[in-house]
Amino acid sequence: MIYFVIRRLLFAVVLLFVVSFFTYVLFTALPTNPAALTCGKNCTPEVIARNEVRLGYDQPIHVQYGRFLKGIFAGRTYGPEGASVHCPAPALGYSFEYHECVTDLITRTFPVTLSVAIGAFVLWMGIGVGLGTLAALRRGRWQDRFATTFSVVGISLPTFFFALLAILVIVIWGGLLDFPQYTGFTENPIKWFSGLLLPWATLAILSASTYVRLTRNGILEVMNEEFVRLGLAKGVKRRTLIIKYVMRAAMVPIVTIAGLDFAALLGGAVITESVFNLPGMGKLSIRAVTDSDLPVLVATTLVAAVLIVVANAVVDILYGFLDPRVREKV
Amino acid sequence: MSTPLISIRDLHVSFHTQDGVVKAVDGVSFDVMPGETLGIVGESGSGKSVTANAIMRLNFGTQVDVSGEIIMNGKNLLEVDDDELRTLRGRQMAMVFQDPLTALNPFYTVGNQIAEAYLIHHPKATKSEVREIVLNAMVKVGIPEPTKRMDSYPHEFSGGMRQRIVIAIALVNNPQLLIADEPTTALDVTVQAQILELIGTLQEEYGSAVMLITHDLGVIAETADRVMVMYAGHAVELANVDELFETPTHPYTVGLLGSVHSLDDSSRGALQTISGTPPSLINLPTGCAFHPRCRFELGENSLCRTEAPQLHAVGKSRSACHLPESQLLQIGAKGGV
Ligand SMILES: Nc1ncnc2c1ncn2[C@@H]1O[C@H](COP(=O)(O)OP(=O)(O)O)[C@@H](O)[C@H]1O
Numbered sequence: 001m002i003y004f005v006i007r008r009l010l011f012a013v014v015l016l017f018v019v020s021f022f023t024y025v026l027f028t029a030l031p032t033n034p035a036a037l038t039c040g041k042n043c044t045p046e047v048i049a050r051n052e053v054r055l056g057y058d059q060p061i062h063v064q065y066g067r068f069l070k071g072i073f074a075g076r077t078y079g080p081e082g083a084s085v086h087c088p089a090p091a092l093g094y095s096f097e098y099h100e101c102v103t104d105l106i107t108r109t110f111p112v113t114l115s116v117a118i119g120a121f122v123l124w125m126g127i128g129v130g131l132g133t134l135a136a137l138r139r140g141r142w143q144d145r146f147a148t149t150f151s152v153v154g155i156s157l158p159t160f161f162f163a164l165l166a167i168l169v170i171v172i173w174g175g176l177l178d179f180p181q182y183t184g185f186t187e188n189p190i191k192w193f194s195g196l197l198l199p200w201a202t203l204a205i206l207s208a209s210t211y212v213r214l215t216r217n218g219i220l221e222v223m224n225e226e227f228v229r230l231g232l233a234k235g236v237k238r239r240t241l242i243i244k245y246v247m248r249a250a251m252v253p254i255v256t257i258a259g260l261d262f263a264a265l266l267g268g269a270v271i272t273e274s275v276f277n278l279p280g281m282g283k284l285s286i287r288a289v290t291d292s293d294l295p296v297l298v299a300t301t302l303v304a305a306v307l308i309v310v311a312n313a314v315v316d317i318l319y320g321f322l323d324p325r326v327r328e329k330v
Numbered sequence: 331m332s333t334p335l336i337s338i339r340d341l342h343v344s345f346h347t348q349d350g351v352v353k354a355v356d357g358v359s360f361d362v363m364p365g366e367t368l369g370i371v372g373e374s375g376s377g378k379s380v381t382a383n384a385i386m387r388l389n390f391g392t393q394v395d396v397s398g399e400i401i402m403n404g405k406n407l408l409e410v411d412d413d414e415l416r417t418l419r420g421r422q423m424a425m426v427f428q429d430p431l432t433a434l435n436p437f438y439t440v441g442n443q444i445a446e447a448y449l450i451h452h453p454k455a456t457k458s459e460v461r462e463i464v465l466n467a468m469v470k471v472g473i474p475e476p477t478k479r480m481d482s483y484p485h486e487f488s489g490g491m492r493q494r495i496v497i498a499i500a501l502v503n504n505p506q507l508l509i510a511d512e513p514t515t516a517l518d519v520t521v522q523a524q525i526l527e528l529i530g531t532l533q534e535e536y537g538s539a540v541m542l543i544t545h546d547l548g549v550i551a552e553t554a555d556r557v558m559v560m561y562a563g564h565a566v567e568l569a570n571v572d573e574l575f576e577t578p579t580h581p582y583t584v585g586l587l588g589s590v591h592s593l594d595d596s597s598r599g600a601l602q603t604i605s606g607t608p609p610s611l612i613n614l615p616t617g618c619a620f621h622p623r624c625r626f627e628l629g630e631n632s633l634c635r636t637e638a639p640q641l642h643a644v645g646k647s648r649s650a651c652h653l654p655e656s657q658l659l660q661i662g663a664k665g666g667v
């Protein structure tokens with residue numbers, strides 16, 4: 001098992017380098033000139049050309065990538081002479097749009113995205129697994145039909161539609177909540193909670209719909225397994241049977257998928273953050289696209305990719321712990 | 331005659347499916363005596379597993395009707411409540427399934443699973459007692475190095491070893507009745523004999539009765555005291571094992587034996603195998619379910635086509651066939667030729 005963990009982590013590190021390289025190359029190859037952003041109104045072709053050299057955008061791509069990597073580990077100084085800025089390690093770039101180190105932008109927006117993701121995750125797993133389990137245990141009865149309806153409706157509604165509907169009904173007509181707004185958790189936990197409730201619900205409905213189905217079908221499948229029948233034949237209590245036999249087996253794949261979904265959400269919930277105007281990473285990257293803010297775009301994409309790679313490794317290792325058959329094989 | 335350990339009376343099990351009502355078991359009655367081995371034999375789909383599951387009340391979803399009586403210790407198992415049923419399952423009666431590869435919980439060690447079977451019915455047992463019991467059970471079923479192996483997971487064992495563990499689980503509470511549903515079908519031929527021998531040895535030691543389900547007459551010949559032959563959800567013959575092989579009293583049994591004999595005597599083979607296919611359980615033939623395949627069927631408007639035959643004494647056995655006793659005994663004695 002220990003070898004498996006080490007090997008899996010080494011693989012993740014290699015993968016990170018590959019992913020970061022391709023992310024960097026992909027965006028740098030875009031037909032925008034990052035140097036054009038450095039001078040704003042004072043831009044003349046000569047200034048742009050000069051800044052291009054100063055920022056290193058005239059260099060071959062592998063040199064650029066090398067500097068980028070070095071910046072991550074050692075920090076880096078950006079900008080034209082006289083007006084240069086230093087970003088300490090880990091430096092992911094400098095945004096001339098925000099006039100800030102990209103790392104600072106990310107550390108500022110990530111807590112927002114993290115808050116959105118954690119709440120949504122808890123809610124969707126609670127609803128999805130709870131309702132899915134109920135549906136499976138009450139198969140064919142009204143609970144099952146309710147869960148199926150919920151899941152069909154949830155999947156077919158686009159996120160923005162539900163978000164707008166929620167704002168309209170709950171905020172504007174109902175006046176039950178203020179317009180969603182982000183407050184730091186450490187600042188005021190209650191405001192943090194109430195301000196994020198609608199974004200959480202919006203994200204959770206969609207994912208919960210998928211998880212209702214996954215859970216229900218997973219449980220029904222396991223219930224037909226011979227080992228569950230042997231459990232019954234042993235005289236195991238129904239509750240024990242459901243927890244120790246059925247749920248234990250049905251949850252393994254669900255935990256795996258949930259880990260990956262959570263990581264994807266951490267990369268930024270673009271639509272939800274935009275609709276609810278939350279200053280998270282999703283919104284940051286969407287703005288970077290419209291502004292052609294290359295350093296920010298590279299950094300946010302990279303962070304999202306890193307999260308996925310890490311989540312993959314974690315999930316694989318977790319899988320090994322959850323399923324003895326996987327543990328032994330690798 | 332001693333009192334039966336368990337009496338099944340007029341058992342009916344039907345499943346409601348999209349295609350219609352499947353009459354998987356259609357009025358079966360038999361007894362299992364304490365300590366005996368009752369073999370149940372029949373083609374695949376004849377209702378053997380459904381009968382076994384009905385006795386344990388397993389796999390009863392909402393889409394199934396069960397009627398009749400299953401009397402054990404003076405109680406109808408079909409009527410006892412869930413709590414009482416649980417005290418019977420695994421304690422008074424236990425089950426060994428066909429496929430040992432899927433019968434064990436892959437997430438727990440085999441030691442844990444044997445211990446669980448004991449603890450359910452002995453909740454006050456101490457840790458060291460349970461450990462002792464588990465090790466003992468593993469030794470009894472012939473698992474080498476049990477102290478080491480008890481912490482292994484099912485997938486670390488071969489099929490034969492897994493079946494031994496399933497047997498250990500079944501026998502850890504010393505049940506009065508062991509139901510073994512094709513316990514060797516999924517195993518290698520060499521392992522099959524070992525497992526049957528193991529069941530036999532343990533049965534002698536514990537004095538349990540065994541209901542051994544199989545479609546293999548060879549297994550029946552080696553292990554059973556009495557045999558029930560099933561066809562399309564019906565019991566067509568009930569006989570002592572020697573009688574069954576010497577003088578079968580039902581045309582279907584004769585045919586079954588023929589298909590076994592045909593394996594070692596090719597000259598007789600072609601004549602003996604049963605022609606036709608088993609009937610649809612949704613739309614059973616009228617009268618005797620076997621009549622469309624029966625070579626001795628009495629013809630148009632005869633009882634064979636109008637009335638379901640009941641088990642009755644024929645020679646030393648019991649047979650559910652409308653043919654006159656003398657003819658049945660003759661058919662059996664001649665091996666059907
Ligand atoms: N849950 C079920 N739903 C519908 N039909 C079933 C079910 N279980 C068994 N059957 C049918 O009942 C018949 C008898 O099955 P079974 O007892 O498993 O046969 P076997 O004698 O091979 O063990 C088969 O035709 C099978 O298709």
Ligand SMILES: [Mg+2]
Pocket residue numbers: 378379380511512
């Ligand atoms: Mg069967």
